[in-house]
Amino acid sequence: MTEVVLTANQYGKAENRVVRVVRDTDRHEVVDLNVTSQLRGDFEAAHTKGDNSHVVATDTQKNTIFAFAKDGVPSPEQFLLRLADHFTGEFDWVTGGRWAADLFGWTRINDHDHAFYRGSPEVRTAVLVRDGDTDTMLSGFYELTVMKTTESGFVGYPKDKYTTLQETTDRILATDISTKWRYNSTDVDFNGVYDSVKQTILTEFSQGYSNALQQDLYDMAAAVIDKHPQIDEIKFSCPNKHHFLSDLSFCGLDNPGEVFYAADRPYGLIEATIQRQGAKTADAAWVGVAGFC
DSSP, rough: OOOOOOSOOOOOEEEEEEEEEEOSSSSOOOEEEEEEEEESSSSSHHHHHHOOOTOOHHHHHHHHHHHHHTTTSSOOHHHHHHHHHHHHHOTTTEEEEEEEEEEEEEEEEEOOSSEEEEEEEEEEEEEEEEEEEEEEEEEEEEEEEEEESSOBBBBBOOOOOOEEEEOOOOOEEEEEEEEEEEESOSOOOOOHHHHHHHHHHHHHHSSOSSSOHHHHHHHHHHHHHOOOOTTTEEEEEEOOOOOEEOOGGGGOOOOOOOOEOOOSSSSSSEEEEEEEEOOOHHHHHHTTTTSSS
């Protein structure tokens, strides 16, 4: 047989749906998580010899996640750090891994003590990559849909025989923001920084004139890094959710920027990485992130 060698590998239990209800008082809280645990380390014998003596069962990983949720989830990031500490501390041959969580937000119905609806406009994310003594924490969110109904245009682009798009200085700009940022430490108030980053992004998107979605991504990223010394890098993946002016002349109506057709596809897809100047890179930590971010 052709000689082969085992290189990168990891394994674990994916997408454990954990709902933790905090019911210490009559006014309950809900923490709704989707957690993945994947271990890295000395697993060569399992692959090459079928020797499972180092294989921590994926079912064990699942059970650990649910058991740890009983002690509370102060933030997705802190929950992942606790899982990493456990698996690398409990099993000598586990030298690292990848742990990820999505957090789904719930909102009280009429300020009710124990009735909720899925009310968060975005899904919060966290990914922890541990390689020996090095931890890299990536936090972010996706599915945050935003729109500006004016103060956006698109002009000055190159044109050839295939170009039909007309220049405009007044258009709707809309996108679904997906973003992840990389911390330079794990000694962070993760909840506080998350709220601040989200607000910074929303504020930067809403102010000023937009010449292109690329400019908005750069300005949002620069503002995040400038205001948060704990963050060295941020990535954005944002579709341009096109809104085309509907031609109502067929029925004798003017349409001065009031009625639009919202096209779901095809769409422009704008992606960018912005990093603090002089900061160390962490390319290996991004390898396990699906898509751009």
